[in-house]
Ligand code: ASP
C-alpha cells in the first residue's frame with residue numbers, strides 16, 4: 001500500500017490534471033491512496049471569501065472568480081451537462097448556500113474551515129471523475145470520514161486512535177480494490193465539524209494516512225525535482241539531494257525549507273515509512289528519498305534557507321539589570337500565550353533578542369505584555385538566512401552582499417544570519 005500526494009501546482013489547470021492521470025495510469029494495479037490539494041491558488045482565494053463573509057462584505061465577485069477558474073478546467077476535462085459536471089456545480093451551489101446564511105454563532109475559525117474545505121472537495125471531485133472517465137478507475141472518498149481531529153479550528157490536532165481505527169476498518173479494504181482519491185488538509189472534529197490541519201497541510205494528511213495504513217511509502221509529487229539545497233526561485237544554481245535522513249528533513253523543515261510540511265516527517269519516522277519527493281514534470285526521475293538511512297548525516301553540501309519579513313525584538317530590563325531566569329520565563333510565557341514561535345534567540349548580559357515571523361496581531365499582543373516589565377526594541381523588514389551545513393564563508397557572499405548583519409547565531413554546522421538591507425552605517 002502506498003500514499004501519493006499531489007499539491008495545488010500539480011492540479012492547477014486541465015493540462016496538469018491530465019498529467020496526474022498519466023502518472024497514475026503507470027501505477028495501475030497498485031494499492032494507492034491519492035491525496036490531493038485544492039487547485040492552484042484556490043485556498044488563498046477562499047481565505048478572501050471567508051474574510052468577506054465574516055466582515056459582512058459582498059462575496060459575489062470572489063465567488064465568480066472561484067467558479068470561472070474551476071469552470072475553465074472542467075470545460076476541458078468533463079463533458080458539459082454530464083452527471084460529473086453537475087457534481088462539481090453542486091459544490092458551488094452548496095458553498096453559495098452556506099455563504100447566504102448569517103454566520104450567527106459560527107466563530108471565524110469555524111467558518112474558515114467550512115469554507116476553505118471546498119477547495120479540496122472541488123479539486124478531488126474533478127480529478128476523480130476525470131480519472132474514472134479515462135481508464136483510471138478510482139473511488140472518491142471524503143477524508144472527513146477518516147481523519148478525526150480536535151476542535152482546534154485551522155490548526156486541528158489529529159486524534160490518532162480514532163483515525164487509526166477508522167482507516168483500519170474502512171479505508172484499508174477499499175484501497176485494496178482500487179485507487180482511492182481523497183482530500184488533503186481537511187478533517188472532522190469529534191462533534192462532526194469540518195476542521196483543517198494548518199496551511200499547506202496536505203503533506204501531513206498523506207503522512208497520517210500512511211501511518212494508519214502502515215503504508216510501504218509516501219510519494220509527494222512536486223514541481224521541483226526533489227529536495228534541493230535551496231529554493232530555485234532564490235538561488236540560481238541549486239543541487240538535488242538524492243537521499244536525506246528523517247532527522248535532516250525535520251531540521252530543514254524547521255529552519256523554513258518549504259519543500260516538505262514540518263509535521264509530515266514525524267509520523268513517518270515512527271514507522272520508518274520512506275518518503276519520496278518526486279517531480280510530476282519528470283515522473284521517471286527518482287527525486288529524493290527521505291528515510292531512516294544507515295548513515296544519519298547524508299547532506300554534505302550547504303543548504304540555504306531564506307525567511308523574509310522577520311522581526312527582531314531586543315528586550316532589556318527597565319533598570320538595566322541582568323536578564324536572569326525569571327525574566328526569561330516571563331518572556332517565554334508571553335510567547336506561549338500569544339502563540340508566537342521564536343525562530344532564533346540569543347541572550348547577552350543585559351538583553352535578550354528573539355527573531356519572529358511578522359504576525360502583526362500576535363506581535364501586538366506580545367509587545368503589550370512584554371512592555372509591562374521590559375524595554376522592548378523592535379526592528380522589522382529583516383531576512384533570516386540559514387545555512388545548514390555551513391562550510392566556506394565565500395559560498396554565502398552572494399547572499400549577504402550589500403546587507404548588514406543584525407544578529408548572528410551558530411550552532412553545530414548551522415549558521416543563521418539576520419540580514420538587513422544596506423551596509424552597516
Ligand atoms: N490547499 C491547502 C493550502 O493551500 C493545503 C495544501 O495545499 O497542502 O494550504
Ligand code: MG
Pocket residue numbers: 007008037038040043200
Ligand atoms: Mg494548496
